[in-house]
Amino acid sequence: MSLYYTQKLLFQLNRDPATVGRFKRDLEGLLAEYELTEEERCAIRGPDIGLLYVMGVNGQLLMHFAALCGYEWSAYIEAMREGERKYGPVRTGLYTRAEGR
Amino acid sequence: MSLVFAGVCSHAPGITGRKDRADPKVRDAFYAALERMRNAIEGARPDVLIVIAAEHFANFFMNNMPAICVGMAEHYEGPIEDEAWLGIGRHRIPGAPRLARELIQEVMNDIDLAYAQEWKFDHGIMVPLNFLTPRYDLPVIPVNINCQGPPLIPLKRCYEFGRALGRACDARPERIAVVGTGGISHWPATPDSGRINEPWDREFLERLLANRREELLSYRDDEVWREAGQGGFEIRTFIAVAGATKGCTGELWFYAPIPIFAVGCTVAVMKLRQT
Numbered sequence: 001m002s003l004y005y006t007q008k009l010l011f012q013l014n015r016d017p018a019t020v021g022r023f024k025r026d027l028e029g030l031l032a033e034y035e036l037t038e039e040e041r042c043a044i045r046g047p048d049i050g051l052l053y054v055m056g057v058n059g060q061l062l063m064h065f066a067a068l069c070g071y072e073w074s075a076y077i078e079a080m081r082e083g084e085r086k087y088g089p090v091r092t093g094l095y096t097r098a099e100g101r
Numbered sequence: 102m103s104l105v106f107a108g109v110c111s112h113a114p115g116i117t118g119r120k121d122r123a124d125p126k127v128r129d130a131f132y133a134a135l136e137r138m139r140n141a142i143e144g145a146r147p148d149v150l151i152v153i154a155a156e157h158f159a160n161f162f163m164n165n166m167p168a169i170c171v172g173m174a175e176h177y178e179g180p181i182e183d184e185a186w187l188g189i190g191r192h193r194i195p196g197a198p199r200l201a202r203e204l205i206q207e208v209m210n211d212i213d214l215a216y217a218q219e220w221k222f223d224h225g226i227m228v229p230l231n232f233l234t235p236r237y238d239l240p241v242i243p244v245n246i247n248c249q250g251p252p253l254i255p256l257k258r259c260y261e262f263g264r265a266l267g268r269a270c271d272a273r274p275e276r277i278a279v280v281g282t283g284g285i286s287h288w289p290a291t292p293d294s295g296r297i298n299e300p301w302d303r304e305f306l307e308r309l310l311a312n313r314r315e316e317l318l319s320y321r322d323d324e325v326w327r328e329a330g331q332g333g334f335e336i337r338t339f340i341a342v343a344g345a346t347k348g349c350t351g352e353l354w355f356y357a358p359i360p361i362f363a364v365g366c367t368v369a370v371m372k373l374r375q376t
Contacts, residue, residue, distance in 0.1 A: 004163060011162045015181055015221065059290025060157035060249060067186050073119060080292045094250055094331040095291055 003056055003092065005034040009044065010061040013068060020068065049076065050083020056093035103271040106145040106278035107346045108138055108370040109309070109339045110233075112154065113284060114224040115362035117188035117231055122361045134355030134368035135232035141370060142233055147278035149197045149240045150233070151266070152226050153342060155248035155283045155335040159223035167215035168254040169262055171208075172243040173201035179222025179230075187224055189231050194222065197240040200275060204242070207269035212262045229282045246341065248283065248334040256318045259337040263344020270345070281342035283335030286328065287364040293330070295360035301329050302356065302365040305336060310351035310369060312343050332364070346371040 009030070012019040022030045031041050043051040047069045052062055066076040090096050120128060142150070159181045161167060174196045180187050198218075205216050222230070226243055234241075244266075246259060270277045285305050286298035308316040317340055325333040355368040 007158075008162065008164070011158050015159060053291075058158065058249065063290040064182060064186075067183060073115075077292060077294055084292065094326075 002035045002037055002040060005036055006040045006044070006052070006055065007057055007061055009034050009036075010057065010065045014061060014064045023068075048083070049079035050081075051087055052083075053080040053095070054083045054087040054090050056091055056095065058094065103273070103277070104267060104279060104345065104373055105147050105276045106142050106370075107280075107342055107349075107373060108141070108351075108368070109281040109283075109342055110135060110138060110229055110368050111284060111362075111364050111366045112225045112228040112282040113287070113289065113362050113364040113366075114182065114187055114228065115359075115364075116228050116366065117224075118186055119361050120188060123359050127357050127359055131355055131357065131359065131366045131368070132232070137354060138368050138370065139233045139235070142278050142280075145278055146276055147239065148275040149200060149242060149277055151242045151244060151270075151277060151279040152229060153244040153246065153263075153279065153281040153338045154225040154229075155338050156223050156225045156245045157249065160217065160220050161245060161247065166247055167245070168247055168258075169212065170215040170217050170245045171201060171205050172196060172217050172220045172241075173198045173205065174218045174220055177220050177222050177241065177243065180227040181221040181223045187227065189224075189227050192237045194230065194237050195240045197242050200273070201242045204266065204269045204273075207272065208262070208265040211265040212258065225282060229280060233280065244341075246337045248337050250331075250334075251322070253322060253334055254337065256320060256337065256340055259340045260314060260318060260344035263341035264347055266341070267345035267347065279342060279345055281338040283338040284332040284364040285336060285339075285367060286330055287332035288330035289332045289363045291331075294363045296330070297358040297360065297365045298329055299358050299365060301333075302358075302367075305329075305339075306353055306356060306367070306369065309339055309343055310353060310371075312346065312348070312350055312371075314343070314347070317343055342371065346373065349373055
Protein backbone atom coordinates (compact mmCIF):
# COMPACT_ATOMS: atom_id res chain seq x y z
CA MET A 1 0.00 0.00 0.00
CA SER A 2 1.79 3.13 -1.16
CA LEU A 3 -1.07 5.63 -1.21
CA TYR A 4 1.01 7.63 1.24
CA TYR A 5 3.84 8.05 -1.30
CA THR A 6 1.43 8.84 -4.14
CA GLN A 7 0.08 11.63 -2.00
CA LYS A 8 3.56 12.71 -0.98
CA LEU A 9 4.58 13.15 -4.60
CA LEU A 10 1.48 15.28 -5.24
CA PHE A 11 2.25 17.27 -2.06
CA GLN A 12 5.75 18.04 -3.39
CA LEU A 13 4.35 18.96 -6.80
CA ASN A 14 1.93 21.40 -5.20
CA ARG A 15 4.60 23.29 -3.29
CA ASP A 16 7.91 22.88 -5.10
CA PRO A 17 8.50 24.39 -8.57
CA ALA A 18 11.65 22.25 -8.98
CA THR A 19 9.56 19.09 -8.60
CA VAL A 20 7.13 20.45 -11.20
CA GLY A 21 10.12 20.94 -13.53
CA ARG A 22 11.14 17.31 -13.03
CA PHE A 23 7.54 16.19 -13.51
CA LYS A 24 7.60 17.83 -16.94
CA ARG A 25 11.13 16.84 -18.03
CA ASP A 26 12.04 13.67 -16.13
CA LEU A 27 8.84 11.99 -15.00
CA GLU A 28 10.28 8.48 -14.88
CA GLY A 29 13.23 9.61 -12.79
CA LEU A 30 10.87 11.41 -10.41
CA LEU A 31 8.53 8.41 -10.11
CA ALA A 32 11.47 6.14 -9.36
CA GLU A 33 12.19 8.11 -6.19
CA TYR A 34 8.86 7.14 -4.61
CA GLU A 35 7.68 3.72 -3.48
CA LEU A 36 4.80 3.33 -5.92
CA THR A 37 2.92 0.41 -7.42
CA GLU A 38 2.66 0.11 -11.19
CA GLU A 39 -1.00 1.12 -11.00
CA GLU A 40 -0.04 4.28 -9.10
CA ARG A 41 2.73 5.14 -11.57
CA CYS A 42 0.28 4.68 -14.46
CA ALA A 43 -2.32 6.87 -12.75
CA ILE A 44 0.22 9.67 -12.28
CA ARG A 45 1.65 9.29 -15.79
CA GLY A 46 -1.80 9.37 -17.43
CA PRO A 47 -2.79 11.41 -15.62
CA ASP A 48 -5.82 9.40 -14.57
CA ILE A 49 -7.50 11.77 -12.13
CA GLY A 50 -10.47 9.43 -11.68
CA LEU A 51 -8.26 6.50 -10.69
CA LEU A 52 -6.25 8.63 -8.27
CA TYR A 53 -9.54 9.70 -6.66
CA VAL A 54 -10.76 6.10 -6.41
CA MET A 55 -7.42 5.06 -4.89
CA GLY A 56 -8.18 7.46 -2.04
CA VAL A 57 -5.90 10.41 -2.81
CA ASN A 58 -6.97 13.40 -0.73
CA GLY A 59 -8.88 15.91 -2.84
CA GLN A 60 -6.92 18.85 -1.47
CA LEU A 61 -3.87 17.33 -3.15
CA LEU A 62 -5.63 15.96 -6.22
CA MET A 63 -7.43 19.23 -6.96
CA HIS A 64 -4.13 21.04 -7.54
CA PHE A 65 -2.55 18.14 -9.43
CA ALA A 66 -5.56 18.21 -11.78
CA ALA A 67 -5.15 21.96 -12.25
CA LEU A 68 -1.43 21.47 -12.94
CA CYS A 69 -2.39 18.94 -15.61
CA GLY A 70 -4.74 21.47 -17.22
CA TYR A 71 -8.11 20.31 -15.88
CA GLU A 72 -10.71 23.07 -15.69
CA TRP A 73 -12.91 22.84 -12.56
CA SER A 74 -15.92 21.10 -14.14
CA ALA A 75 -13.64 18.70 -16.04
CA TYR A 76 -11.90 17.84 -12.76
CA ILE A 77 -15.21 17.07 -11.01
CA GLU A 78 -16.34 14.99 -14.01
CA ALA A 79 -13.04 13.09 -14.05
CA MET A 80 -13.68 11.93 -10.47
CA ARG A 81 -17.22 10.82 -11.39
CA GLU A 82 -15.85 8.97 -14.41
CA GLY A 83 -13.31 7.30 -12.13
CA GLU A 84 -16.09 5.96 -9.92
CA ARG A 85 -17.98 4.67 -12.95
CA LYS A 86 -14.89 3.01 -14.40
CA TYR A 87 -13.09 1.69 -11.32
CA GLY A 88 -15.85 1.41 -8.72
CA PRO A 89 -16.23 3.13 -5.37
CA VAL A 90 -13.39 4.86 -3.55
CA ARG A 91 -11.25 2.16 -2.00
CA THR A 92 -10.00 3.79 1.17
CA GLY A 93 -9.83 7.02 3.13
CA LEU A 94 -12.17 9.91 3.69
CA TYR A 95 -14.18 9.56 0.52
CA THR A 96 -15.51 6.03 0.89
CA ARG A 97 -19.24 6.38 0.35
CA ALA A 98 -21.23 7.06 3.47
CA GLU A 99 -24.45 5.18 3.95
CA GLY A 100 -27.38 6.83 2.27
CA ARG A 101 -25.19 9.25 0.38
CA MET B 102 -5.59 45.07 26.00
CA SER B 103 -6.82 41.61 24.96
CA LEU B 104 -8.93 40.78 21.96
CA VAL B 105 -10.39 43.74 20.11
CA PHE B 106 -12.16 41.71 17.44
CA ALA B 107 -13.25 38.10 16.94
CA GLY B 108 -15.16 36.55 14.09
CA VAL B 109 -15.43 33.66 11.68
CA CYS B 110 -15.68 33.42 7.92
CA SER B 111 -15.44 30.98 5.04
CA HIS B 112 -12.29 30.44 3.00
CA ALA B 113 -13.17 28.13 0.10
CA PRO B 114 -10.98 28.68 -2.97
CA GLY B 115 -14.01 29.05 -5.23
CA ILE B 116 -14.91 32.28 -3.40
CA THR B 117 -12.21 34.02 -5.43
CA GLY B 118 -11.27 31.40 -8.02
CA ARG B 119 -14.74 30.76 -9.41
CA LYS B 120 -16.39 34.07 -8.57
CA ASP B 121 -17.68 34.59 -12.11
CA ARG B 122 -19.70 31.37 -11.95
CA ALA B 123 -21.75 32.28 -8.85
CA ASP B 124 -25.16 33.96 -8.75
CA PRO B 125 -24.01 37.61 -8.70
CA LYS B 126 -26.74 38.70 -6.31
CA VAL B 127 -25.85 36.19 -3.59
CA ARG B 128 -22.11 36.50 -4.22
CA ASP B 129 -22.17 40.27 -3.94
CA ALA B 130 -24.17 40.13 -0.71
CA PHE B 131 -21.53 37.74 0.67
CA TYR B 132 -18.71 40.00 -0.48
CA ALA B 133 -20.50 42.94 1.16
CA ALA B 134 -20.61 41.05 4.47
CA LEU B 135 -16.88 40.39 4.19
CA GLU B 136 -16.37 44.09 3.50
CA ARG B 137 -18.39 44.86 6.62
CA MET B 138 -16.11 42.53 8.55
CA ARG B 139 -13.07 44.29 7.10
CA ASN B 140 -14.44 47.64 8.27
CA ALA B 141 -15.13 46.22 11.73
CA ILE B 142 -11.57 44.90 11.97
CA GLU B 143 -10.13 48.22 10.83
CA GLY B 144 -12.38 50.03 13.28
CA ALA B 145 -11.00 47.89 16.10
CA ARG B 146 -7.47 49.13 15.22
CA PRO B 147 -5.67 45.84 15.80
CA ASP B 148 -1.88 45.59 15.91
CA VAL B 149 -2.03 42.01 14.73
CA LEU B 150 -4.48 39.51 13.28
CA ILE B 151 -4.49 35.88 14.39
CA VAL B 152 -6.01 33.66 11.69
CA ILE B 153 -7.11 30.26 12.99
CA ALA B 154 -7.26 28.23 9.81
CA ALA B 155 -7.39 24.72 8.46
CA GLU B 156 -4.73 24.39 5.83
CA HIS B 157 -4.77 21.84 3.06
CA PHE B 158 -1.36 20.15 2.80
CA ALA B 159 0.47 23.30 1.77
CA ASN B 160 3.00 23.07 4.60
CA PHE B 161 2.00 20.17 6.78
CA PHE B 162 1.86 16.60 5.49
CA MET B 163 1.28 13.16 6.94
CA ASN B 164 5.02 12.73 7.53
CA ASN B 165 4.86 15.09 10.50
CA MET B 166 1.37 16.45 11.05
CA PRO B 167 0.90 18.77 14.02
CA ALA B 168 -2.49 18.82 15.71
CA ILE B 169 -2.10 22.58 16.15
CA CYS B 170 0.72 24.72 14.81
CA VAL B 171 1.29 28.46 15.30
CA GLY B 172 3.44 30.55 12.97
CA MET B 173 6.20 32.76 14.33
CA ALA B 174 7.87 33.79 11.09
CA GLU B 175 9.10 37.28 10.19
CA HIS B 176 6.96 37.12 7.08
CA TYR B 177 4.82 34.74 5.06
CA GLU B 178 4.10 34.29 1.39
CA GLY B 179 0.98 33.23 -0.43
CA PRO B 180 -0.93 31.90 -2.12
CA ILE B 181 0.90 28.65 -2.67
CA GLU B 182 -1.69 27.78 -5.31
CA ASP B 183 -1.55 28.97 -8.90
CA GLU B 184 -2.50 32.66 -8.83
CA ALA B 185 -4.88 32.43 -11.78
CA TRP B 186 -6.55 29.30 -10.37
CA LEU B 187 -7.21 31.00 -7.03
CA GLY B 188 -7.80 34.49 -8.41
CA ILE B 189 -5.40 36.01 -5.87
CA GLY B 190 -1.95 37.38 -6.70
CA ARG B 191 1.14 36.42 -4.73
CA HIS B 192 1.95 38.62 -1.74
CA ARG B 193 4.36 38.80 1.15
CA ILE B 194 2.53 39.20 4.47
CA PRO B 195 4.25 40.53 7.57
CA GLY B 196 4.39 38.30 10.64
CA ALA B 197 4.62 39.14 14.34
CA PRO B 198 7.36 36.77 15.53
CA ARG B 199 7.95 38.20 19.00
CA LEU B 200 4.31 38.33 19.99
CA ALA B 201 3.74 34.89 18.43
CA ARG B 202 6.58 33.40 20.42
CA GLU B 203 5.28 34.83 23.69
CA LEU B 204 1.70 33.74 23.00
CA ILE B 205 2.89 30.23 22.12
CA GLN B 206 4.91 30.06 25.33
CA GLU B 207 1.89 31.14 27.36
CA VAL B 208 -0.61 28.84 25.63
CA MET B 209 1.73 25.87 26.14
CA ASN B 210 0.93 26.03 29.84
CA ASP B 211 -2.36 24.41 28.81
CA ILE B 212 -2.04 22.97 25.30
CA ASP B 213 0.94 21.49 23.45
CA LEU B 214 1.67 23.40 20.25
CA ALA B 215 3.97 23.06 17.30
CA TYR B 216 5.48 26.20 15.84
CA ALA B 217 6.78 27.15 12.41
CA GLN B 218 9.13 29.89 11.24
CA GLU B 219 8.43 29.11 7.62
CA TRP B 220 4.92 28.92 6.21
CA LYS B 221 3.38 29.41 2.80
CA PHE B 222 -0.25 30.45 3.01
CA ASP B 223 -2.80 28.54 0.98
CA HIS B 224 -6.38 29.55 0.21
CA GLY B 225 -7.36 28.81 3.81
CA ILE B 226 -5.67 32.04 4.87
CA MET B 227 -5.29 33.93 1.59
CA VAL B 228 -9.00 34.04 0.76
CA PRO B 229 -9.88 35.70 4.10
CA LEU B 230 -6.91 38.09 3.85
CA ASN B 231 -7.90 39.02 0.30
CA PHE B 232 -11.11 40.49 1.73
CA LEU B 233 -10.17 41.45 5.28
CA THR B 234 -6.71 42.96 4.86
CA PRO B 235 -6.51 43.55 1.10
CA ARG B 236 -3.36 45.66 1.41
CA TYR B 237 -1.66 42.76 3.24
CA ASP B 238 -0.14 45.24 5.66
CA LEU B 239 -1.53 43.99 8.99
CA PRO B 240 0.88 41.57 10.71
CA VAL B 241 -0.58 38.08 10.86
CA ILE B 242 -0.06 35.15 13.22
CA PRO B 243 -1.30 32.02 11.46
CA VAL B 244 -2.67 29.04 13.35
CA ASN B 245 -3.33 25.70 11.72
CA ILE B 246 -5.57 23.07 13.23
CA ASN B 247 -5.33 19.77 11.37
CA CYS B 248 -8.80 19.25 9.93
CA GLN B 249 -7.74 17.26 6.88
CA GLY B 250 -7.98 13.78 8.24
CA PRO B 251 -7.90 11.63 11.33
CA PRO B 252 -6.51 11.32 13.87
CA LEU B 253 -8.01 14.73 14.57
CA ILE B 254 -7.69 16.77 17.71
CA PRO B 255 -10.90 16.42 19.78
CA LEU B 256 -13.31 19.36 19.71
CA LYS B 257 -12.92 19.94 23.44
CA ARG B 258 -9.18 20.46 22.92
CA CYS B 259 -9.90 23.01 20.17
CA TYR B 260 -12.15 24.86 22.56
CA GLU B 261 -9.50 24.69 25.29
CA PHE B 262 -6.87 25.90 22.83
CA GLY B 263 -9.12 28.88 22.08
CA ARG B 264 -9.59 29.50 25.82
CA ALA B 265 -5.84 29.44 26.41
CA LEU B 266 -5.22 31.71 23.43
CA GLY B 267 -7.88 34.15 24.62
CA ARG B 268 -6.33 34.24 28.10
CA ALA B 269 -2.86 34.75 26.63
CA CYS B 270 -4.18 37.65 24.51
CA ASP B 271 -5.87 39.15 27.58
CA ALA B 272 -2.48 39.48 29.25
CA ARG B 273 -0.93 41.43 26.35
CA PRO B 274 -0.70 45.16 25.75
CA GLU B 275 -1.20 44.71 22.00
CA ARG B 276 -4.59 45.04 20.33
CA ILE B 277 -5.30 41.60 18.87
CA ALA B 278 -7.95 40.52 16.35
CA VAL B 279 -8.78 36.86 15.76
CA VAL B 280 -10.59 35.30 12.83
CA GLY B 281 -11.46 31.63 12.57
CA THR B 282 -11.92 30.35 9.07
CA GLY B 283 -13.30 27.14 7.71
CA GLY B 284 -16.30 25.51 6.20
CA ILE B 285 -19.29 24.22 8.04
CA SER B 286 -20.85 21.35 6.08
CA HIS B 287 -19.18 20.74 2.74
CA TRP B 288 -17.71 18.04 0.55
CA PRO B 289 -14.89 19.93 -1.15
CA ALA B 290 -12.76 18.44 -3.92
CA THR B 291 -15.08 15.43 -4.38
CA PRO B 292 -17.77 14.62 -6.94
CA ASP B 293 -20.20 15.98 -4.31
CA SER B 294 -18.58 19.42 -4.37
CA GLY B 295 -21.41 21.93 -4.06
CA ARG B 296 -23.45 19.78 -1.70
CA ILE B 297 -24.29 21.78 1.44
CA ASN B 298 -26.39 20.71 4.44
CA GLU B 299 -28.00 24.04 5.23
CA PRO B 300 -30.09 22.91 8.26
CA TRP B 301 -26.96 21.38 9.82
CA ASP B 302 -25.03 24.59 9.18
CA ARG B 303 -27.72 26.76 10.73
CA GLU B 304 -27.94 24.55 13.81
CA PHE B 305 -24.16 24.70 14.22
CA LEU B 306 -24.12 28.48 13.79
CA GLU B 307 -26.86 28.83 16.41
CA ARG B 308 -24.81 26.84 18.91
CA LEU B 309 -21.65 28.75 17.99
CA LEU B 310 -23.16 32.21 18.25
CA ALA B 311 -24.92 31.38 21.51
CA ASN B 312 -21.48 30.07 22.56
CA ARG B 313 -23.03 27.06 24.24
CA ARG B 314 -19.93 25.03 25.02
CA GLU B 315 -21.54 21.69 25.79
CA GLU B 316 -23.68 21.76 22.65
CA LEU B 317 -20.74 22.78 20.50
CA LEU B 318 -18.59 20.01 21.86
CA SER B 319 -21.27 17.32 21.58
CA TYR B 320 -20.66 16.74 17.86
CA ARG B 321 -18.99 13.41 17.10
CA ASP B 322 -16.58 13.15 14.18
CA ASP B 323 -18.37 10.18 12.61
CA GLU B 324 -21.65 12.11 12.67
CA VAL B 325 -19.98 15.21 11.29
CA TRP B 326 -18.46 13.17 8.47
CA ARG B 327 -21.84 11.62 7.61
CA GLU B 328 -23.94 14.75 7.83
CA ALA B 329 -21.52 17.57 7.09
CA GLY B 330 -18.87 15.87 5.00
CA GLN B 331 -15.16 15.64 5.52
CA GLY B 332 -15.10 19.42 5.12
CA GLY B 333 -17.19 19.61 8.30
CA PHE B 334 -14.10 18.71 10.33
CA GLU B 335 -13.16 22.37 9.90
CA ILE B 336 -15.70 23.37 12.58
CA ARG B 337 -12.61 23.09 14.80
CA THR B 338 -11.49 26.56 13.73
CA PHE B 339 -14.86 28.09 14.66
CA ILE B 340 -14.93 26.23 17.97
CA ALA B 341 -11.48 27.62 18.84
CA VAL B 342 -12.90 31.13 18.36
CA ALA B 343 -15.82 30.22 20.64
CA GLY B 344 -13.26 29.20 23.26
CA ALA B 345 -11.30 32.40 22.83
CA THR B 346 -14.49 34.40 23.39
CA LYS B 347 -16.03 32.32 26.16
CA GLY B 348 -18.94 34.15 27.75
CA CYS B 349 -19.63 36.22 24.63
CA THR B 350 -22.35 35.62 22.10
CA GLY B 351 -22.16 36.42 18.42
CA GLU B 352 -24.11 37.77 15.51
CA LEU B 353 -24.59 36.22 12.09
CA TRP B 354 -23.86 38.75 9.37
CA PHE B 355 -24.24 36.42 6.43
CA TYR B 356 -25.05 32.83 5.62
CA ALA B 357 -26.05 31.41 2.25
CA PRO B 358 -25.15 28.24 0.40
CA ILE B 359 -23.25 29.09 -2.79
CA PRO B 360 -22.77 25.69 -4.46
CA ILE B 361 -20.12 26.77 -6.98
CA PHE B 362 -18.08 27.98 -3.99
CA ALA B 363 -18.64 24.50 -2.49
CA VAL B 364 -19.65 25.83 0.93
CA GLY B 365 -22.34 27.64 2.89
CA CYS B 366 -20.73 31.06 2.86
CA THR B 367 -20.56 32.51 6.34
CA VAL B 368 -19.61 35.76 8.05
CA ALA B 369 -20.21 36.05 11.80
CA VAL B 370 -18.81 38.23 14.54
CA MET B 371 -18.56 37.71 18.29
CA LYS B 372 -19.73 40.60 20.48
CA LEU B 373 -16.77 41.30 22.73
CA ARG B 374 -17.39 43.06 25.98
CA GLN B 375 -14.84 45.83 25.46
CA THR B 376 -15.96 46.82 21.97
